[in-house]
Amino acid sequence: MIGARPVSSTSEIETLIEMMARLPGLGPRSARRAVLHLIRKRALLLAPLADQMARVAASARECLNCGNVGTAEICPICADEARANGEICVVEDVADLWAMERSGQFKGRYHVLGGTLSALDSVGPEDLSIPRLMDRVESEGVTEVILALNATVDGQTTAHYIADQLEGRVRLSSLAQGVPIGGELDYLDDGTITAALRARKAL
Amino acid sequence: MIGARPVSSTSEIETLIEMMARLPGLGPRSARRAVLHLIRKRALLLAPLADQMARVAASARECLNCGNVGTAEICPICADEARANGEICVVEDVADLWAMERSGQFKGRYHVLGGTLSALDSVGPEDLSIPRLMDRVESEGVTEVILALNATVDGQTTAHYIADQLEGRVRLSSLAQGVPIGGELDYLDDGTITAALRARKAL
Secondary structure, three states, X not given: OOOOOOOOOOHHHHHHXXXXXXXXXXXXXXXXXXXXXXXXXXXXXXXXXXXXXXXHHHHOEEOOOOOOEEOOOOOHHHXXXXXXXXXXXXXXXXXXXHHHHHHOOOOOEEEEOOOOOEOOOOEOHHHOOHHHHHHXXXXXOOOEEEEOOOOOHHHHHHHHHHHHHHOOOOEEEEOOOOOOOOOOHHHOOHHHHHHHHHOOOOO | OOOOOOOXXXXXXXXXXXXXXXXXXXXXXXXXXXXXXXXXXXXXXXXXXXXXHHHHHHHOEEOOOOOOEEOOOOOHHHHOXXXXXXXXXXXXXXXXXXXXXXXXXXXXXXXXXXOOOEOOOOEOHHHOOHHHHHHHHHHOOOOEEEEOOOOOHHHHHHHHHHHHHHOOOOEEEEOOOOOOOOOOXXXXXXXXXXXXXXXXXXX
């Protein structure tokens, strides 16, 4: 079960299983299951999936402006004039941008940092797209920067650094912290409850 | 989080995410993570994975003899003369064959049924490769058939049916204690499979 390879499959299939097993969220077992499933329906599933991957590998690229992933030099959000409302939402990576978009609430543009500052991993501002963010604040007439970074130590350190840099030039905000919708107090960590209590609102 | 799609990715990428989300063991969330990971390293990971999938889609096929999956008309196990020792191990599907091979204990050949008999889903003997198994027992000079079917109701029903058909023609055995009730071969560790194979009982 652990690490063992299917001796009887030929090496082309073994290689595919090993490649799939390296994907986040998959391991050797689930990669084997996925590959067997694909092989059983190879005309219907495997060949089209291979084609689609090749198409995306050839066309995918980062937006030159914000760092979002898409197939054009400038992503649809940056290209959409209706979204040039002076608000930029700063996120750590593209998955966070997609999560924000799914909520459908934010009508401005985004800026993907590509990570967080980290003294431990020696990631400095120039390793992220922070200089580019400063440029955009000037050139796009930005009035508000929303720091939607993860509520981790590195995320918050990065938020503080950016806030320092932009102090006095734009309105700055961060996502509210508190009890998630549908969340039960009993399942929340102490930090979240403390934050929710400190930020309590009068009714 | 639930079912919603990344509005901001372009449709090629969305399509890829939807295809990946249909794989067993993946859902919309893990498919998004996997695809983003692949796009970030598209030259190193995505393009080679697409190539490998295309190769497997073009070359994968079921062994004409036993039903194992490989890239040749006859799989390496059936082609290996050293394994023609008169033993055939009958399994439900290829994942089970691979699980048996990982234990490294069985030196004979396999027969993949492609499922189990099921009155509910109206799967009869002719829908599985049972007639082919009968042919092989005659033509390959088989002396022992090991019924390594899952310890589920359908698996055991199928084992009984095959045992009835082969009664008196060959020695019949099944995997012994060690297979948990309700358990499936593909989920067992190598040690348990080895123990069960060693302690197989005559029927």
